[in-house]
Amino acid sequence: MLLRLRDLHKSFTGAEGPVPVLRGVDLDLEAGESLALTGESGSGKSTLLHLVGGLDRPDAGSIALDGARVEALDDSGRAALRRGTVGVVFQQFNLIPSLSVGDNIAFQARLAGRHDARRAMMLAERLGLAPHLSKYPEQLSGGQQQRTAIARTLAARPRLVLADEPxxxxxxxxxxxxxxxxxxLVSETGAALLMVTHSEHHAARMGRRLHLHAGRIA
Structure with missing residues (x-):
């Protein structure tokens, strides 16, 4: 099992005290599997992704990812996890404005010590970015910027790709x-994909789906 969540809880502080967001979530994800996570706004979908990616810590429960207990890692351990094991694609593209498209694609892989120029070029070609490698993000359309963000994530060969309304x-x-x-492209690498989406059509394209309601898997 690549990813296993057990009894995951997370609350945030509101004006009148703690506001529960996740209330005991269990989830399993195998390598090579794709899973859509649906749910209304405020149900905890993005929070769950942030916990799995080590961007935040749970209040209780466990996150086992590729042999690591994510909730037990310190800041440097979680940063290393994001460099080598987990790739994240956000709704916001988060490209580095001062870097060319080619350098943006290579950025994550270089951090992970996995840069492969041939793989980067293959991704650029498959995603229609080969003619734009010398351009900068501001010169791209929204679709081209998101393709660049996806190429950057996949160039590092993550075991798990997290996609938040990509x-x-x-x-x-x-x-x-x-x-x-x-x-x-994710399927070809054998990575697992966990994607948050509001789109029923996009959810239907995934291998399976789970629905999050009021902080619990419905």
Whole structure:
């Protein structure tokens, strides 16, 4: 089992005290599997992704990822996990404005010590970015920027890809193309994909789906 969550709890502090967001979530994900996580706004979907990616800590429960207990890692351990094991694609592209498209694609892989120029070029070609490698993010369309973010994530060969509404800022046609390319490339690497989405259509393209309601898997 690549990812196993058990009895995961998380609350945030509100004006009148703690506000529970996750209330005992269990989840299993195998290597090579794709899973859509759906749910209304405020149900805890993004919070769950942030906990799995080591961007935040749970109040209680366990996160076992590729042999590591994520909740027990210190800051440097969680940063190392994000460099080598977990790749994250956000709705916001989070590209580095001062770097070219080619250097943005290579950035994460270089941090992980896994840069492979041939793989980076393959990803650029498959994602339609080869003609744009010398450009800067501000010169790209939204769809091209999200493709660059996906290439950057996959260039580092993560075991698990977390995607938080990765096509939420794109028009329907572009979103379809970007999602299709991401699903195809993730599948080829044997990585697992956990994607948060509001789209029933996009959720249906995943191997399976779970629904989060009021902080629990419904």
């Amino acid at each position: 096509t939420g800022n794109l028009d329907e046609t572009t979103a379809e193309a970007v999602l299709g390319a991401m699903l195809e």
